[in-house]
Amino acid sequence: MRTCYTGEVCRDQLGQIVTLFGWVHRRRDHGGVIFIDLRDRAGLAQIVCDPDRADTFATAESLRNEFCIRITGLVRERPAGTTNADLKSGEIEILCHDIEILNASVTPPFQLDDDNLSETTRLTHRVLDLRRPQMQRNMMLRYRVSIEVRKYLDELGFIDIETPMLTKSTPEGARDYLVPSRVNAGHFFALPQSPQLFKQMLMVAGFDRYYQITKCFRDEDLRADRQPEFTQIDCETSFLNETQIREIFEGMIRHVFNKVQGVSLPAEFPEMTWQEAMDRFGSDKPDLRVKLEFTDVTDVMKDVDFKVFSGAANMVGGRVVALRVPGGAQLSRSEIDSYTQFVGIYGAKGLAWIKVNEVAKGREGLQAPIVKNIHDAALAELLKRTEAQDGDLIFFGADKAKVVNDAIGALRVKIGHSEFGRNNGLFDNVWKPLWVVDFPMFEYDEDDNRYVAAHHPFTSPKDGHEDFLTKDPSKALAKAYDMVLNGWEIGGGSVRIHREEVQSKVFRALKIDEQEAREKFGFLLDALQYGAPPHGGIAFGLDRIVTMMTGADSIRDVIAFPKTQRAQCLLTAAPSSVDEKQLRELHIRLRQTEVK
């Protein structure tokens, strides 16, 4: 048995004989002595083999990188000047008495400390990639997050109840992964997009407080930070109102950051309505580290000559905003050009700007081609509202509100994170959590010509908004809330509808007729009839939280065996073709024409 993990040997064991297991991270021959950096999940230790012990030395000479070995030896201080403060074992070394090779290794396809590996290489050789210290740390941290979540929730009486993976397809929202049934020919299970309805059933069943850290599935085209299967911290509680629910889960995130990273998040997370977030930041998940915000000037620009502004200002659903960048006058023309290109990604047709050289001089103190087409009153109001200072740059967005919000919202973040932003106090490098609340119940789907649920169809309207469900769905606000951290939505939830008649009204607002509602959600409507308690909850994205905490580039770096953006596992070569016999048993066949 080992004495302790290799990475944990330290001064405590000085003078002791220890047994360690691990992998040869590096071997150096120096002055007739062999040095081995031995590695395990806890870190590295330095093993010294000198020629006095001939057998051991010969074994040491045969070692190559990634050999798996057991060593026994004496812990002693490193010679002065050779200590390594980065390692827990940095003050000691182990004088090797004995080595056993547990398993040899062929030459790895890459060096473990190579930081320039392609993701394809890393995912193909995932087993070796996972040996890299950073990946080991990521997976350990992920584990600490989940165990601290469990501790916190257990303390508050939440119980983990498993919900089915083979469940019913309800094609609403994202695309389902389907599983053909063998026993029930022509029928299919779906993998859950979330345990939403099951957790509501558990509340109706009286379990009072539920949680689950569980896999969810969405068959969507994968963006940078999406995976076909992802992990949700899924929670639900009965008999609490929105504020009480949020308090519990704000506490959970605070607990996790504190226990896992020693970070103290604010004692109370600020909250902001969805409307305010859109008005000030053009985003429902604003990154509050960035100290820039929108100034709405739609009303100011209605009668200016500059058609881009007046056109948008007078358009139904149009919007004109200014984004004042303190000190931005120092940005070069080419930097401004690259921002113009950048906002194009979000559909903006251009990027108007004004350099503020001297506010006191009024029009004369401003510099920009567009200034001449904006009349004095509008300019004055603009400077007043933005509180522009000498040396500022003001960017503008003018288009449909969605385009303005997306484009200037993204620009705001881009500038804030830029070197310029960081050097000019526009970026506050701390954790900035936020609750965004009072979401609209519905969004209008122009293509389908109907309202769709902004959160999901089981979300309760705010008190007093029930009448809007029938009269004007666009006005109905929801008891829905998102937890936002540094510009990422890390969790979202709501108080649910617990009365059958309200649920039916929402289905009607969504143009889901009675028969369809029965077919898809009959079991929910039934359950609500039997004294369903008031309840609500939240779901957090574990992959995202861990990605943020580790500072990883991608959620693929915090998942042991992720899929590529083509939804493939390069390690095991999944998905793969299967036997005709298997398909026959499942009562399906391939559409030949489409198969390569």
Added chain:
Amino acid sequence: MRTCYTGEVCRDQLGQIVTLFGWVHRRRDHGGVIFIDLRDRAGLAQIVCDPDRADTFATAESLRNEFCIRITGLVRERPAGTTNADLKSGEIEILCHDIEILNASVTPPFQLDDDNLSETTRLTHRVLDLRRPQMQRNMMLRYRVSIEVRKYLDELGFIDIETPMLTKSTPEGARDYLVPSRVNAGHFFALPQSPQLFKQMLMVAGFDRYYQITKCFRDEDLRADRQPEFTQIDCETSFLNETQIREIFEGMIRHVFNKVQGVSLPAEFPEMTWQEAMDRFGSDKPDLRVKLEFTDVTDVMKDVDFKVFSGAANMVGGRVVALRVPGGAQLSRSEIDSYTQFVGIYGAKGLAWIKVNEVAKGREGLQAPIVKNIHDAALAELLKRTEAQDGDLIFFGADKAKVVNDAIGALRVKIGHSEFGRNNGLFDNVWKPLWVVDFPMFEYDEDDNRYVAAHHPFTSPKDGHEDFLTKDPSKALAKAYDMVLNGWEIGGGSVRIHREEVQSKVFRALKIDEQEAREKFGFLLDALQYGAPPHGGIAFGLDRIVTMMTGADSIRDVIAFPKTQRAQCLLTAAPSSVDEKQLRELHIRLRQTEVK
């Protein structure tokens, strides 16, 4: 906010005003006063509404079973003679000041305390079924088991790492559930039958100690205690030998039983080789509570006139065993007949027996039609080996070993559990854990004419048995172990192969050629080349463990939303038919002829 759970109000709150939430379990009107049994997940409390408060009383009168309510009232002692020792709240009652109806209920389809509900009714109305106190206790106990498992493993440095649900189909062992890929036309994922290969990869990656409580999937025809999806406590560790591994997980089960149920399992679980278990009990998961065992008399019966015995004794792979039942002479002829029918289920063609009236009288003291066809020497040896006593009954099994073991093994358990067995000291009603070890590496598949893995193909042969892999696979024993409790296999595991050349030998013994091995398990063979550490592990069936601990009739009683034996969810009506559009996107079509 509530003061505490309804079921937890007790003398501690005497004289206090409390607020409680819950469901109306029962309402009784008695002597002008209304009594409400209010229920939540923690239990019941008695609420008393008297007519002094007219509004509250009127509300109380409107209450029906399963209404969800909030009440506020004064905790006071129950009148003498009306206390209920079965309830935590049994010494107090709450004088109701105020009631709020949070949600009414239509009349439930059944009474919650009806113990004679069909399973179809229960699963169709699962939400109400889950409100029943027994189901609440089952789910809570299940949670306690899983959290205690986590605590124990965390303490020992095991970390929970999630493995993929969408993985590669390897049609070996059970039938896979398949998931068609949309992005990769004609290709399929499989849901994992277990995370076996991934956990081995994690060991090769150096994570050292892994666990996961995770769903596994097998598309098999469902027997009483199988589900399409089931939950495994899956564990793996590096650098330990078989004994060390077993010690850890024996400790885990001891910990869980102790913490969750206050039961002390033996400080050391007995162990028994697979061969001994088959010899003595005809089963690799013997129920040691039953104090009956086989006596092998194959050699004794080779030359007797009774052809059933001599035939089996001389057959290749035949076996003749005696099962002595102390005091069994009192069994009636009709009881013996019913046992004869019972062993027929397992393929036995009959059930020979001998009543032992007086041992001292030899042949004369025995009673049975078969006695006359067994010669003196055989009878004498039989009585000697079985240590028969006056009043015993001896049953016999004579057939191919498998039939004998199955039939007489089942008979042994049947008699032990019978009223006769319990009344005659043949059944010891305690927890009887056991390790069964030294399993064979392979079983011969007569249909396929080849060896198949008894455990799985990644199991290490015992030291010194490696040569058998090529020379005589039937002789190779494995470093495999099952944990058996009261006749149920609750966990099984093995030390794995960590050298590529041994793994290749096993594949060859299984007639898996090099190309097939590459295709299916190439990533494992690759991984083993890079200094794979010695490793091994175990997987426990959580559903089974909890079923045993709760004494539930079926694993369906410890799963919140189980499937029926037709693999259907009666609550949500899954599986179900899906849109043609969905199938088209997945590049599949139904085989029309087979669809109803």
